Amino acid sequence: MTTGRSVSIWFFIGISLLINGVLILGAGIYEYSHPPAPEAQVVLFRLHASVWWGGLMTLIGALYSWRYAPSRAS
Amino acid sequence: MTLALVASSTSSLVHLAPIDMVIVVFYFGLVLAIGFYLKGQANTGEDFFMAGREMTAWVAGLSFLSANLGALELMGWAGSAYQYGILATHWYWIGAIPAMLFLALVMMPFYYISKTHSVPGYLKLRFGEPARVLSAVSFAFMTVLMSGVNMFAMAKVMQIVLGWDLNFSIWVSSLTVAVYVTLGGLRSAIFNEVLQFFLIWAGALLIPILGLYEAGGWSNLKVLITQRASEQYVHMWSTLGTFSGNPMGIHWTGIVFGLGAVISMGYWTTDFLVVQRILAAKDIRSAEMAPIIGAGFKMMVPIIVILPGLLGLGLLPMKLVPESVAVATHGYSYNDVLPLMLARYCGPGLLGLGITALIAGFMSGMAGNVSAFTTVWTYDIYRPLINSKGSDHHYVNMGRWTTVIGVLISVGTAYLVMHSASIMDYVQALFSFFIAPLFGTVVLGMLWKRATGAGGFWGLLCGTLSSISMWAWVKVDPTALRYVALSPDAKALAQDMYQALWSFLICVTVTVVVSLAGKPRPDSELAGLVYGQTQIPSVGDVPWYQKPLFWAAVVAIVFFVLNIIFW
Numbered sequence: 001m002t003t004g005r006s007v008s009i010w011f012f013i014g015i016s017l018l019i020n021g022v023l024i025l026g027a028g029i030y031e032y033s034h035p036p037a038p039e040a041q042v043v044l045f046r047l048h049a050s051v052w053w054g055g056l057m058t059l060i061g062a063l064y065s066w067r068y069a070p071s072r073a074s
Numbered sequence: 075m076t077l078a079l080v081a082s083s084t085s086s087l088v089h090l091a092p093i094d095m096v097i098v099v100f101y102f103g104l105v106l107a108i109g110f111y112l113k114g115q116a117n118t119g120e121d122f123f124m125a126g127r128e129m130t131a132w133v134a135g136l137s138f139l140s141a142n143l144g145a146l147e148l149m150g151w152a153g154s155a156y157q158y159g160i161l162a163t164h165w166y167w168i169g170a171i172p173a174m175l176f177l178a179l180v181m182m183p184f185y186y187i188s189k190t191h192s193v194p195g196y197l198k199l200r201f202g203e204p205a206r207v208l209s210a211v212s213f214a215f216m217t218v219l220m221s222g223v224n225m226f227a228m229a230k231v232m233q234i235v236l237g238w239d240l241n242f243s244i245w246v247s248s249l250t251v252a253v254y255v256t257l258g259g260l261r262s263a264i265f266n267e268v269l270q271f272f273l274i275w276a277g278a279l280l281i282p283i284l285g286l287y288e289a290g291g292w293s294n295l296k297v298l299i300t301q302r303a304s305e306q307y308v309h310m311w312s313t314l315g316t317f318s319g320n321p322m323g324i325h326w327t328g329i330v331f332g333l334g335a336v337i338s339m340g341y342w343t344t345d346f347l348v349v350q351r352i353l354a355a356k357d358i359r360s361a362e363m364a365p366i367i368g369a370g371f372k373m374m375v376p377i378i379v380i381l382p383g384l385l386g387l388g389l390l391p392m393k394l395v396p397e398s399v400a401v402a403t404h405g406y407s408y409n410d411v412l413p414l415m416l417a418r419y420c421g422p423g424l425l426g427l428g429i430t431a432l433i434a435g436f437m438s439g440m441a442g443n444v445s446a447f448t449t450v451w452t453y454d455i456y457r458p459l460i461n462s463k464g465s466d467h468h469y470v471n472m473g474r475w476t477t478v479i480g481v482l483i484s485v486g487t488a489y490l491v492m493h494s495a496s497i498m499d500y501v502q503a504l505f506s507f508f509i510a511p512l513f514g515t516v517v518l519g520m521l522w523k524r525a526t527g528a529g530g531f532w533g534l535l536c537g538t539l540s541s542i543s544m545w546a547w548v549k550v551d552p553t554a555l556r557y558v559a560l561s562p563d564a565k566a567l568a569q570d571m572y573q574a575l576w577s578f579l580i581c582v583t584v585t586v587v588v589s590l591a592g593k594p595r596p597d598s599e600l601a602g603l604v605y606g607q608t609q610i611p612s613v614g615d616v617p618w619y620q621k622p623l624f625w626a627a628v629v630a631i632v633f634f635v636l637n638i639i640f641w
Binding site: 006007009012013015016017019020023024026027028031036041042043044045047049050053054057 | 091093096097100101104108111112115133265268269272273276280284287288417418419420421422423424426427430
């Protein structure tokens with residue numbers, strides 16, 4: 001939604017997903033390259049959820065941020 | 075929930091890494107930034123209280139749903155799923171979907187045509203000032219209590235999961251909500267609710283995905299639950315033939331008539347907290363589509379709330395217990411299941427997102443309560459009873475101040491809630507006090523032109539008082555449960571269902587009797603307020619696949635199929 005003179009709400013959502021996604025992806029890659037001790041690992045650590053979940057959020061966030069960017073809307 | 079439990083929780087479930095703290099702080103920064111950004115767009119009453127009535131169906135629909143995704147949803151129902159099994163899903167399906175569709179197709183046109191600012195505002199138009207004031211005062215009372223419940227639940231989660239001090243959590247969250255709602259009004263609340271909706275899904279959806287992977291799929295999870303609890307925990311309807319045949323101690327009549335026909339109808343169609351979001355829609359088609367969109371997503375919410383509770387029942391190595399036992403044994407209670415599952419699967423980064431999802435859920439519920447309270451106080455209590463001659467600017471200022479005061483009252487309520495035995499029972503009791511009779515009054519007002527002002531007022535008053543009386547009766551004499559809930563085997567949630575049903579019937583009966591004894595209003599005064607006296611506006615010349623009726627039918631079919639699958 002836009003209010004005519006305001007930034008779309010979907011842009012804010014895109015930015016939120018993008019930044020959170022990048023942070024999670026970065027943390028996941030770090031954990032992948034520097035695995036914690038086995039007793040400190042979460043269940044199903046081997047699936048590296050941070051990497052693919054963070055990557056998915058980054059992708060969706062980037063798409064929303066680009067599609068609803070104020071410059072495109074104007 | 076007791077003070078003892080609060081005091082006993084000295085260690086935390088998880089420890090946040092710096093990356094998690096960055097994600098949490100970023101969330102707080104973003105919601106505040108949105109509030110400041112929207113400050114300049116909340117200058118008139120229509121902007122501040124109704125978000126300019128320019129929301130699209132999607133924004134209004136997601137906000138409608140998100141305002142309900144508060145503490146009760148995330149923590150409470152995950153705990154209930156652990157405690158009662160898949161039966162808890164009834165509160166998302168039969169306890170929501172029919173009511174949302176009824177709101178969209180039957181009630182929304184009347185709310186929208188009347189251009190009311192609130193549900194009590196509709197009662198003023200239909201039944202007169204006494205009914206409006208009674209409903210506005212009871213709503214305002216319920217709203218600040220609900221807000222306090224949200225606030226306390228959030229602080230409790232932060233204490234259990236992170237070891238944060240209760241006072242710190244309460245004040246940080248409440249001040250954040252106060253700032254962004256005071257600055258941007260309903261528009262700011264709606265923007266943040268839609269943002270929170272996405273964060274909640276992003277943060278919570280991993281638990282069922284990874285949980286089902288670990289369990290080996292839904293079929294294996296059912297086997298695990300049957301081994302650790304009972305087969306009763308994985309059936310929605312087949313165990314409801316008797317009160318004693320299911321973990322909830324409820325009969326199907328309580329679910330269908332108490333929950334489906336009264337409590338959910340009352341909540342989703344007359345609770346101004348959620349209805350306010352729809353009133354902000356830009357046109358009649360958006361107003362009708364918004365609850366249908368909300369219903370579509372509501373059917374999926376059990377994936378991130380009920381399923382984690384069931385996964386906890388099937389997978390967690392420890393056994394969760396009631397609050398009182400958890401206090402005595404220093405164990406984990408049912409309400410801890412969601413944080414425990416979060417800690418089980420989420421490492422650095424994901425944990426921060428999961429915690430942010432919880433905070434977002436709590437804050438959206440709190441903001442919803444505060445913005446609704448502000449509107450009802452300003453338009454339905456302050457303006458008619460205290461100062462009816464103020465300018466639009468004066469009422470906007472009153473709305474901003476009321477937001478701050480409402481938050482402060484909620485903070486006080488949060489401290490009171492620490493003395494409550496159970497968050498869930500407390501909230502359910504509140505629902506049945508006020509919501510069920512209100513639904514009786516509103517639906518009669520919309521569908522029966524013979525209902526009079528006196529009938530509406532006395533029906534609402536008697537229904538509310540009867541509900542409080544039944545609750546007090548069982549509190550004083552627990553054996554009275556056999557009369558209120560029709561069985562000595564009934565449990566707390568079953569009591570709430572029947573209490574709501576009786577109070578609704580009393581409200582309807584009193585309204586009908588008093589109305590028939592009085593003089594009816596002329597038909598000309600009921601235009602735009604009552605079915606049969608109102609020209610229902612068209613949703614416009616749109617293709618069949620854009621009509622609300624088509625999408626309501628799609629949602630209804632999926633609803634029936636899901637209930638049959640999990641029968």
